[in-house]
Amino acid sequence: MAAWLILLAPLVSAVLxxxxxxxxxALSSYVSVAAVxxxxxxxxxxxxxxxxxxxxxxxxxxxxxxVPIGLTIDALSKTMLLVVxxxxxxxxxxxxxxxxxxxxxxxxxxxxxxxxxxxxxxxLANNFVMMFIFWELVGVSSYLLIGHWYEKASAADAxxxxxxxxxxxxxxxxxxxxxxxxxxxxxxxxDLEPAVAKLVKDPVGNAAILSFLTVAVLFxxxxxxxxxxxxxxxVWLPDAMEGPTPVSALIHAATMxxxxxxxxxxxxxxxxxxxxxxxxxxxxGMITSLMAALMATQQNDIKRILAYSTLSQLGYMIGxxxxxxxxxxxxxxxxxAFFKASLFLGAGSVIHGMHHEQDIWRMGGLKNKMVPTFITxxxxxxxxxxxPYVTSGFYSKDAILLAAANKSWIFLGLGLxxxxxxxxxxxxxxxxxxxxxxxxxxxxxxxxxxxxxxxxLMILSVPAVIFGFGxxxxxxxxxxxxxxxxxxxxxxxxxxxxxxxVMGWFVYRNRQSDPIRIGLFARxxxxxxxxxxxxxxxxxxxxxxxxxxDKYLIDGLLVKGATTLAFSAGFVLRFFQSGNVQAYAIFFGxxxxxxxxxxxx
Amino acid sequence: MSLNDYLLVSGLLFAIxxxxxxxxxxxxxxxxxxxxxxxxxxxxxxxxxxxxVAPDGMPDYHGQILVFFIITVAAAEVAVGLAIIVALYRxxxxxxxxxxxxxxx
Amino acid sequence: xxxxxxxxxxLFTLIAAVGVVVNKNAVNAxxxxxxxxxxxxxxxVLLDAPLLAFVLLLVYAGAVVxxxxxxxxxxxxKAENRRVVAPTALAGGVLVIFGFSGSLFKILQGxxxxxxxxxxxxxxxxxxxxxxxxxxxxxxxxxxxxxxxLLVATVGVIVLSKRELR
Numbered sequence: 001m002a003a004w005l006i007l008l009a010p011l012v013s014a015v016l017x018x019x020x021x022x023x024x025x026a027l028s029s030y031v032s033v034a035a036v037x038x039x040x041x042x043x044x045x046x047x048x049x050x051x052x053x054x055x056x057x058x059x060x061x062x063x064x065x066x067v068p069i070g071l072t073i074d075a076l077s078k079t080m081l082l083v084v085x086x087x088x089x090x091x092x093x094x095x096x097x098x099x100x101x102x103x104x105x106x107x108x109x110x111x112x113x114x115x116x117x118x119x120x121x122x123x124l125a126n127n128f129v130m131m132f133i134f135w136e137l138v139g140v141s142s143y144l145l146i147g148h149w150y151e152k153a154s155a156a157d158a159x160x161x162x163x164x165x166x167x168x169x170x171x172x173x174x175x176x177x178x179x180x181x182x183x184x185x186x187x188x189x190x191d192l193e194p195a196v197a198k199l200v201k202d203p204v205g206n207a208a209i210l211s212f213l214t215v216a217v218l219f220x221x222x223x224x225x226x227x228x229x230x231x232x233x234x235v236w237l238p239d240a241m242e243g244p245t246p247v248s249a250l251i252h253a254a255t256m257x258x259x260x261x262x263x264x265x266x267x268x269x270x271x272x273x274x275x276x277x278x279x280x281x282x283x284x285g286m287i288t289s290l291m292a293a294l295m296a297t298q299q300n301d302i303k304r305i306l307a308y309s310t311l312s313q314l315g316y317m318i319g320x321x322x323x324x325x326x327x328x329x330x331x332x333x334x335x336x337a338f339f340k341a342s343l344f345l346g347a348g349s350v351i352h353g354m355h356h357e358q359d360i361w362r363m364g365g366l367k368n369k370m371v372p373t374f375i376t377x378x379x380x381x382x383x384x385x386x387x388p389y390v391t392s393g394f395y396s397k398d399a400i401l402l403a404a405a406n407k408s409w410i411f412l413g414l415g416l417x418x419x420x421x422x423x424x425x426x427x428x429x430x431x432x433x434x435x436x437x438x439x440x441x442x443x444x445x446x447x448x449x450x451x452x453x454x455x456x457l458m459i460l461s462v463p464a465v466i467f468g469f470g471x472x473x474x475x476x477x478x479x480x481x482x483x484x485x486x487x488x489x490x491x492x493x494x495x496x497x498x499x500x501x502v503m504g505w506f507v508y509r510n511r512q513s514d515p516i517r518i519g520l521f522a523r524x525x526x527x528x529x530x531x532x533x534x535x536x537x538x539x540x541x542x543x544x545x546x547x548x549x550d551k552y553l554i555d556g557l558l559v560k561g562a563t564t565l566a567f568s569a570g571f572v573l574r575f576f577q578s579g580n581v582q583a584y585a586i587f588f589g590x591x592x593x594x595x596x597x598x599x600x601x
Numbered sequence: 602m603s604l605n606d607y608l609l610v611s612g613l614l615f616a617i618x619x620x621x622x623x624x625x626x627x628x629x630x631x632x633x634x635x636x637x638x639x640x641x642x643x644x645x646x647x648x649x650x651x652x653x654v655a656p657d658g659m660p661d662y663h664g665q666i667l668v669f670f671i672i673t674v675a676a677a678e679v680a681v682g683l684a685i686i687v688a689l690y691r692x693x694x695x696x697x698x699x700x701x702x703x704x705x706x
Numbered sequence: 707x708x709x710x711x712x713x714x715x716x717l718f719t720l721i722a723a724v725g726v727v728v729n730k731n732a733v734n735a736x737x738x739x740x741x742x743x744x745x746x747x748x749x750x751v752l753l754d755a756p757l758l759a760f761v762l763l764l765v766y767a768g769a770v771v772x773x774x775x776x777x778x779x780x781x782x783x784k785a786e787n788r789r790v791v792a793p794t795a796l797a798g799g800v801l802v803i804f805g806f807s808g809s810l811f812k813i814l815q816g817x818x819x820x821x822x823x824x825x826x827x828x829x830x831x832x833x834x835x836x837x838x839x840x841x842x843x844x845x846x847x848x849x850x851x852x853x854x855x856l857l858v859a860t861v862g863v864i865v866l867s868k869r870e871l872r
Contacts (some may be wrong), residue, residue, distance in 0.1 A: 032817075079824075133756070361792055420683055577704075578702070579702030579704050580699065580702055581698050581699070581701070581705060582622070582623055582624075582698060582795055582798075582799070584620055584799040585619075586622055586799070586801075586802055589619060589623065589802035589806065590801075590802060590805070592806070593802070593805040593806055593809055596806075596809045596810075596813065600809075600813045600816065602712045602752075602822070602823070602824065602848075603820060603821050603822060604798065604819070604820035604822075605814050605817060605820035605821055606712065606819075607749070608751070608814060608817075608820060609719065609810070609814060610716045610719065610749070610854075612806075612807070612810040613720055613765055613807065613810075613815075614719065614720060614754065614809050615722055615806075616803050616806045616810070617720065617723040617724055617726075617727055618865065619799075619802065619803065619806065620727055620738060620799045620800075620802070620803045621727035622796060623798060623799035623802060623803075624795045624796050624799040625727065626734060626795075627783070629728075629732050629774065629777065629778060629781075629783070630726070630732055630735050631729075632774070633726050633735055633736060633739045633774060634726060634727060635750070636739060637723050637726060637739070637742065637768070638772065639780060640742075640743065640746050640762075641768075643746070643758075643762075644746060644749060644750075646751045647749075647750055647755050647758060648753055649731075649753055650753075650755070650823075651753045651755070652820075652824060653823055654825045654827070658827060658828050659827065659828070659831070659832075659836065660755070660827065660831075660833075662836045662837055663840065664828075665755055665757075665758055665833070666840050666841060666845050667836055668839065669758070669761065669837070669841065670760055670852060672761060672762065672765050672766070672854050673765075673856065674852070674855065675766075675770070676765055676769060676856075677855055677856050677859035678859075679770050679773055679774075680773065680859050680860070680863050681835060681859050681863055683773060683774070683777045683861070683864070684845065684863040684866035684867050685865070685866060686777065686781075687780065687781070687867055688866050688867065690781050696781065696783065698762050699714070701806050705830060706854075
């Protein structure tokens with residue numbers, strides 16, 4: 001019962017707001033917050049209880065295809081529920097302050113509630129089809145929220161881009177689901193697991209079936225590639241920062257983008273059966289994390305830096321899944337959700353205080369003006385950079401690096417490089433924004449945000465620190481098994497943290513502008529430009545082709561051909577319309593003669 | 602006499618009437634020629650009626666009934682047609698078909 | 707005897723019909739129509755249909771031709787000064803006539819049963835009785851419809867010939 005309540009409360013709220021409360025901004029925001037609060041409380045209740053599954057058959061085509069609507073409550077989903085509803089609740093509360101002056105905040109809160117509903121649906125889904133449905137719903141709500149300020153062309157474009165890019169991934173995801181169903185005859189996770197185990201053991205026709213499974217898993221992986229913004233479909237996430245900052249915090253940092261990781265962890269048994277696919281996943285994840293970190297070093301928009309940082313951390317998680325360390329991925333997802341949400345909310349607070357200024361080179365000196373934001377942002381940054389032994393981020397990153405080390409030294413190298421860059425760009429961001437001298441009037445007159453916005457920041461700082469400690473993590477079902485560690489990975493991680501931080505400090509201390517300019521990173525490896533050209537090429541070819549068909553085949557041959565035929569036939573025939581009755585009679589007589597000859601041949 | 606003789610007379614009469622319809626320009630004369638054509642049909646019908654003898658040895662009178670009706674319809678037709686000609690003459694002051702050619706493109 | 711009479715009446719009818727077509731004066735044309743109808747009535751008699759011959763004379767000669775003459779007088783039509791026929795119309799007409807007559811000959815040539823003589827009839831031909839019986843029994847409904855048609859025609863003619871239509 002509580003489980004259903006978790007799922008349905010936000011839906012009820014979304015429907016209520018959309019249908020009834022659109023005109024009342026205050027009421028709709030309270031309804032939304034109350035709904036997510038209820039979800040959170042129910043999640044806590046469920047978390048305290050045992051594992052169970054409730055489900056009913058939704059589509060029943062006999063033994064070949066049965067699709068249930070069901071809720072899975074197990075260790076994995078319980079943890080995820082807490083993350084989603086917990087961060088969600090704080091973001092909702094924060095939104096009360098952030099969206100206070102927005103005239104269409106009803107729509108915003110309705111979208112937020114819809115998002116909570118669909119995200120919780122993904123977390124609770126017990127089969128692929130249900131997950132896919134909520135997967136799409138999440139895409140829709142993300143689209144709605146990115147485009148919340150649709151009057152702004154860039155926001156409208158960004159929402160469109162996010163939606164379309166996600167479509168590509170979702171299409172592959174759907175094909176993957178169909179392939180898995182074709183192979184195993186079921187879409188329910190709990191039935192899939194023994195089926196896969198049987199398949200792997202079965203010696204007959206093993207190679208072909210396993211390669212089919214590998215392809216299917218790779219198609220399924222396309223879903224996370226889109227939703228979790230992995231290379232090469234990562235381009236939508238930085239643009240998605242056009243949405244309101246709380247949305248960026250909730251959807252594009254803490255929860256939705258982690259849905260891909262969650263999905264992979266959920267179907268980890270499939271991945272284990274397809275080692276090839278696992279390798280691909282690992283490579284995609286690690287390359288994404290390194291490239292995103294490189295891009296982050298050269299961005300100037302505070303939210304974009306965080307967005308690339310998110311990309312990078314998601315790459316870690318995906319990579320961890322690829323190493324076969326699903327627990328480590330979940331652990332990092334968990335800690336990352338809190339400190340990244342805190343970072344984004346802090347950035348939102350900064351933006352709010354700076355009157356919607358997002359360029360870090362126009363900030364500076366905010367440490368005195370916005371003390372709570374400064375402190376919480378610092379804590380969350382340290383967590384992201386991985387301050388050794390104190391912050392949660394260190395522990396979870398350490399778990400992933402350890403898994404990478406056990407897989408291959410290349411992955412460890414990539415991971416350490418990313419960690420180094422992370423420390424570097426976060427130092428850059430922090431130093432330039434808070435510690436340097438003010439670089440604009442707005443920065444000189446910045447003000448602290450109201451308590452309703454800073455309180456979530458403070459609350460989020462707590463898990464950013466403590467959730468990494470072994471006991472706490474275990475309590476949240478995040479028991480990460482430690483493998484052998486001949487290289488002393490924690491030491492290496494600590495070393496690169498120090499290295500990156502010190503480097504950042506000395507490069508950016510008291511700078512008025514960026515001393516490093518690397519166009520390749522600033523222009524995001526020219527991905528957007530490349531896609532522009534590609535899209536333009538295919539689109540133009542198709543357009544030309546259809547223009548040709550339209551112009552010459554449809555217009556020319558069919559439309560104009562028909563009119564010309566009718567016109568010319570009429571033009572010829574009208575000479576018979578002489579108006580002379582006797583001429584008609586002659587034709588008539590000739591016709592009679594013809595008939596006579598035909599009839600009496 | 603044989604049926605073919607009568608049918609030949611009927612056909613020639615029809616042809617003469619049709620020629621009149623085709624070549625004459627006076628509407629009233631065209632009308633008379635139409636009457637000739639109708640009577641050609643009548644002649645053919647009567648000769649078929651005579652040709653097809655019923656079991657009791659009498660001619661087939663069904664054909665004659667049809668002739669009867671044709672004569673009636675022709676009378677009605679002439680009355681209406683001539684009325685139309687009169688109305689037309691009032692409107693256009695002519696009975697020449699070549700001058701009544703408004704219905705053209 | 708029958709053959710001679712047939713030839714006479716047939717020639718009479720056809721020549722009178724040609725007279726209708728070629729006559730410039732409409733009144734004369736109407737008179738030739740009358741003659742042609744008389745010949746036709748003769749043919750009807752030869753075909754053992756005296757009743758129809760009578761009806762033809764009564765209705766056509768008595769009513770229709772009189773009506774034609776009446777209208778000609780009413781409209782005060784002069785004999786046509788110009789040529790009666792246009793050359794193009796003549797060409798078309800001749801084409802149609804020859805085509806028609808040609809195909810007629812061809813068809814009649816191939817129609818073998820028509821070449822035999824008419825079968826003989828009983829001496830008394832009671833066609834008034836037979837036609838009357840058929841007309842008022844089997845063809846009663848068509849007869850009523852015909853009566854209605856005549857009524858409609860009468861009303862129509864009155865409406866058409868009224869000067870002020872509205």
